[in-house]
Amino acid sequence: MRTLMVLFIALALTTFGCQRDNESTPPPVATSAVPDTAHPEPPPTAPEVTDPSALLEFASLAIPQWRALNNEQPTLVLISQDPFLQLIPESRHEAAATLVRNGSAEELRRHAAPDRPDPHLLPSQVLRAALDAGFFSRVIWILPTKESPQTLDVEIFRRQLFDSGLLDEQEVQTLAADPRGFRLTLAGIPLEAVVPGHFPEISGPVALHVDLGFFQALYRNEVKSPVFELMRETLSELPMEDLDLRAATLSMGQGEGRVSVDMRFLGHRLARIFTEPGMLTRPQPRAWHEHGDILYLATFLEMDRVLETAREAAARWTDDAPLQFELYRALRTRRAGSEALEALARTVALDPGYAVEYLNLAALARTRELPDQELRMLEMAAAEDSRNPFLPLRMAEVYLELGKALEAAELLRELADLPWSEVHYPWIPQYIASLMED
Structure with a gap:
């Protein structure tokens, strides 16, 4: 079996979650959304946008x-x-x-x-x-x-x-x-x-x-x-x-x-x-407080409440990319795949940097031996960063796995023409050549 090149994961792939310890039981008093009397209801679109x-x-x-x-x-x-x-x-x-x-x-x-x-x-x-x-x-x-x-x-x-x-x-x-x-x-x-x-x-x-x-x-x-x-x-x-x-x-x-x-x-x-x-x-903005509530509930694996809170927050703060991402994460835990991808797409539209999550999903698809899904996620990532050569390189590998030599060859020809660094990536041109011979 071909030893697959997975450098793109090392370069552009995050871990599947930050290092969070889960507590078995919550302390006596849990945080909750700040009452409306303390924070008046915000307008539908809040001024929380980050450039x-x-x-x-x-x-x-x-x-x-x-x-x-x-x-x-x-x-x-x-x-x-x-x-x-x-x-x-x-x-x-x-x-x-x-x-x-x-x-x-x-x-x-x-x-x-x-x-x-x-x-x-x-x-x-x-x-x-x-x-x-x-x-x-x-x-x-x-x-x-x-x-x-x-x-x-x-x-x-x-x-x-x-x-x-x-x-x-x-x-x-x-x-x-x-x-x-x-x-x-x-x-x-x-x-x-x-x-x-x-x-x-x-x-x-x-x-x-x-x-x-x-x-x-x-x-x-x-x-x-x-x-x-x-x-x-x-x-x-x-x-x-x-x-x-x-x-x-x-x-x-x-x-x-x-x-x-x-x-x-x-x-x-x-x-x-x-x-x-x-x-x-000053007291933190209400959107930040609600985000803290979501993270707090997730610590105790209160996933139904996490989803409910994330839905409400994402609907209220429609231009807040982090809260849209929290909704995506909550939907994934409830196995709502299509709806989760829609939430992720909204997140990426607000902040393209979140597109790295598509690579997490591509890696997950690979571990589950779902090459078609892996390709789909790689294509979504490439749509946000068409100049990252490690994405089409991985796509070419998957195409070869699937027996789609013509699709792989088209990508590999373009990759072979790139000016690969002799210091950082000296082995990649030879690797591409070996794939083209297969």
Whole structure:
């Protein structure tokens, strides 16, 4: 049997759900929708829309905003599990540097993302490239941990950074313990890795970058770590009103498989907070509260109530992509397949980034040996991102499984003409050639 190439899953497929612990019995008092006396009934279409362009699929797409501040030499505040410091291969240094200094947004999308055939720079390398370009004078990396600085072990952290390819032998020797966490020097720039609640003093212009992987690393369930409170707590620790904030960027992480798609809603909420920091000190909007109710009920597997609540919320907040997605998820748990796909289509129409869920469904169809369904899901995903070559590559594999050589050959001929990276994907041209011989 042919060994199938499933790289597209690693590149663009999220996990089937974020890491949530299910509780067997709820606590005595459960949350419920806020009474209408506390929150007046909203209009049918609520002003909760997030511009999808504000949601960066990859951290590397923040480069234009960072580059624009180059002359101001800001401090970067990074709230992320991934520090984006992966070493850049020597053969890619020049191309990566040129892209970072001069690349347009379109060029960055083509050459700074893993779901394109010829990346010069990967999202996991973007901060290293930005430091090499001299964009920042200081970096403060807030670590996703509940530990105190005193319990952190500098030798363990040193080994983790080196073994994961984030620091080379010389860089790792600059790592030292600090009262707030750790400190080191990269490209001559001081970097402080600090524990939440131990934010250092900052003067001068600031760029803030938040990656959703930070919250996924800390989230457990709606009892142990309510996600809205986790978000509020994290951002409230930053002196937002005192910072000279010049740019705020947000990366989602679904396209790399780092962050599950059901955590994507946080990107929408954070984007709103970026434009209205005062929301951190006010009661959360009703739509957010209702979303919290859905997540809370799901923690205790109250799936009938989840579906009822999700239907009501999705009908009330028709332009809220995360709530439409919650309805899709609830319908799936009740095996309402056709209706669930309709809800997912509405979600994707509001935020195309949710199309990654089609790849989850394609993978599920594969495990169930349903190639026709897998093809259908791949086609839906490709309709939202026609320039991702890993989707037609997987489709060609499925066609060959089904004995449809002509359909596979048409896709493979187009794929063979693409400029595949000799650094990141050197084996793919030969693999395509082998498929064309079958």
